[in-house]
Amino acid sequence: MPTEPRLPEIERGTEVFAVDPLTVRAHFEVDYVHSYKQDTPFFHGLAKRQLLGSHCAKCHYKFATPRVRCMYCGGETEWFELPAEGRVHSWTVCYFAAQEFLKDVPFTLVLVEFEGVDTLFLSRLVGVERADVRIGMKIKPKFRRKATWSVRDVYFVRT
Amino acid sequence: MRPVYLISGGITKFAKAHAAKDFRLMVKEAFDYALNDLSGKLTPADIDGSIISYFSDHFTYQLKAGAMVQDFVGLCPKPHVRIEGGGATGGLCFQQAWESVASGRYEVAAAMGFETMSHVETAKGNEFIALASDTNFDFPVGGYYNGYYAMMVVRHMHEFGTTEEQLARIAVKNHNNACHNPYAQEHLALTLEDVMRSEYIAWPLKRHDICVMSDGAAVCLLASEKAAEKFCANPVRITGLGAGSDCMRFADRPHAKVPLLPHEKEADYKDLKYPGVHSFRAGRSAAIAAYKMAGVQNPLDDLDVIELHDAYSSSELQTYEDLGLCKYGEGGRFIDNGHSTLTGKLPVNPSGGLLACGHPVGATGLMQAVTMFWQLQGSIPKHFGNDKLQVKNAKRGLIHSHAGTGTYVTVTILQAP
Numbered sequence: 001m002p003t004e005p006r007l008p009e010i011e012r013g014t015e016v017f018a019v020d021p022l023t024v025r026a027h028f029e030v031d032y033v034h035s036y037k038q039d040t041p042f043f044h045g046l047a048k049r050q051l052l053g054s055h056c057a058k059c060h061y062k063f064a065t066p067r068v069r070c071m072y073c074g075g076e077t078e079w080f081e082l083p084a085e086g087r088v089h090s091w092t093v094c095y096f097a098a099q100e101f102l103k104d105v106p107f108t109l110v111l112v113e114f115e116g117v118d119t120l121f122l123s124r125l126v127g128v129e130r131a132d133v134r135i136g137m138k139i140k141p142k143f144r145r146k147a148t149w150s151v152r153d154v155y156f157v158r159t
Numbered sequence: 160m161r162p163v164y165l166i167s168g169g170i171t172k173f174a175k176a177h178a179a180k181d182f183r184l185m186v187k188e189a190f191d192y193a194l195n196d197l198s199g200k201l202t203p204a205d206i207d208g209s210i211i212s213y214f215s216d217h218f219t220y221q222l223k224a225g226a227m228v229q230d231f232v233g234l235c236p237k238p239h240v241r242i243e244g245g246g247a248t249g250g251l252c253f254q255q256a257w258e259s260v261a262s263g264r265y266e267v268a269a270a271m272g273f274e275t276m277s278h279v280e281t282a283k284g285n286e287f288i289a290l291a292s293d294t295n296f297d298f299p300v301g302g303y304y305n306g307y308y309a310m311m312v313v314r315h316m317h318e319f320g321t322t323e324e325q326l327a328r329i330a331v332k333n334h335n336n337a338c339h340n341p342y343a344q345e346h347l348a349l350t351l352e353d354v355m356r357s358e359y360i361a362w363p364l365k366r367h368d369i370c371v372m373s374d375g376a377a378v379c380l381l382a383s384e385k386a387a388e389k390f391c392a393n394p395v396r397i398t399g400l401g402a403g404s405d406c407m408r409f410a411d412r413p414h415a416k417v418p419l420l421p422h423e424k425e426a427d428y429k430d431l432k433y434p435g436v437h438s439f440r441a442g443r444s445a446a447i448a449a450y451k452m453a454g455v456q457n458p459l460d461d462l463d464v465i466e467l468h469d470a471y472s473s474s475e476l477q478t479y480e481d482l483g484l485c486k487y488g489e490g491g492r493f494i495d496n497g498h499s500t501l502t503g504k505l506p507v508n509p510s511g512g513l514l515a516c517g518h519p520v521g522a523t524g525l526m527q528a529v530t531m532f533w534q535l536q537g538s539i540p541k542h543f544g545n546d547k548l549q550v551k552n553a554k555r556g557l558i559h560s561h562a563g564t565g566t567y568v569t570v571t572i573l574q575a576p
Contacts, residue, residue, distance in 0.1 A: 018178070021178055021179045023178070026220060028220070036295060039295065063411070064410065065296055065408055065410050065411060067411075071406070071411070089314065089436070090310040090311070090313045090314040090317070090436055091310060091313060092306050092309035092310050092313060092361045092362050092363075092364075093359070093361070093362045094301060094303075094305070094306045094309075094360075094361045095358065095359050095360055095361065095362075096282070096285070096305065096360045096361070097282065097285070097301055097303060097306075098282060098283075098285045098286035098289045098298070098301070098303040099280070099282040099283045099285070099286045100286055101301040101303070102282050104301055107301055109300065109301060109302065109306050109309075109310060111310055111314075111409075111410055111436060118413070118414070119410055119411045119412070119413075120410035120411075120436070121410055122296065122297055122300060122302060122408070122410050123300055124300050124301065130362060135313070135314070135317045150299050151295065151296050151299050151300055152299050152300060155300075
């Protein structure tokens, strides 16, 4: 006798948080093929222990966080190495974070200003207690020995 | 452009989680409230189209969720479009609805917004929101919004001497207002000490300096003069709109001159580098345009009530200055003097603001519009069930919606007849 078609039985059940209203676990995960595209030289620079900004060949505006076109005149920019020393422009200590960085708390974020450069650079400040951080304090970049090929390859410490 | 009126509104209570209502049902509740407030004179058939605002597909776990709202409230096959602009999503939606009526395309437009943030844990929610910052340069170092706002106010403190107590006073003001607002998520009669003793999240910002994540929805119905006369006994006119933008990365902002409001002079700011990271240039740009359109010369004299985007106590203080309620640098003194309290010269966030109402992103800017509408109608007692938050004789009000680190800002001015 022919049997009726049927789906195979599932082997693992569903995680249920609540029965009414019915609330279940839904999982979502994705790996991106993520390219830094035109900003690639910045990340190559980090691996070579160089912190690169960009400056506009036409209007001479200097960006600490690089962009390949000038925000003001639209001109092409050129890469340049930022000064070896900067200062704390602003900062905070995070005691809570986005899930990915909860493992790091507490950590210090810093906006770095560089002499003669028009914009700032966001990074981590390492090795300075909250009570000791001051706006204007001199700091310098340090680079990870093993590159992660991300902006995390640079961080700042007191000079 | 022709005159446009706000003719009705509704809010679904903002809550940590609406366990038994999805985004469609939340919007439907607010939508029905808005229709009922017109005593059944307006039906969905009278609405020509909708603008739907929600921020994050990540939170909703549903792409094209706007299409599901449109069919659920029974507006198919009329046109609708989604608006998204981070925290300013609701404010941008309201302005888009204005355009659709002002242009003559629609006689009646529905602006409908929601967010369902309860689907993930708070740290994951913070991560989703952090993805609305540069994911190559800012997010990977541990950047997230509490941290960004902390850095911005640390610089404000450095430039102007602003204190943690001044921020706390704003949190106390807004939380105590919200105790009388049934739509608010938190009803906490906080003291200055409660706020000052709450734990640091990102120094100097503490737990009560920061808004919470929420589920919620809000709906506004906008109409032409002819439709407003037909459907509504006490409409409120939209008299001024302004919007502005700034660089996604706050590190990229210039250090230049302050764009001046009509009551300010260049000499007021001769040593100030602007906006840097201490102020919101987009907010200033939005204010300049909205004041010009509405004929506001001096906001402190010409406005009666404000609902502004206080995702942080610090950003309310900074926004006082962007809106020109006081000069740049005087935001701290403005709250010390009590000018923005319920009984002050110009009440700010009588609803309780985002700090206490919550911030279901796509609904927030529309919630502000609805409570402002009720303020200017004088109908707060009817809708809130008490008259504690009704600003007496409020005729002209301002709503302010704000995204990112000040990436998009809208300012809209409403006027009672």
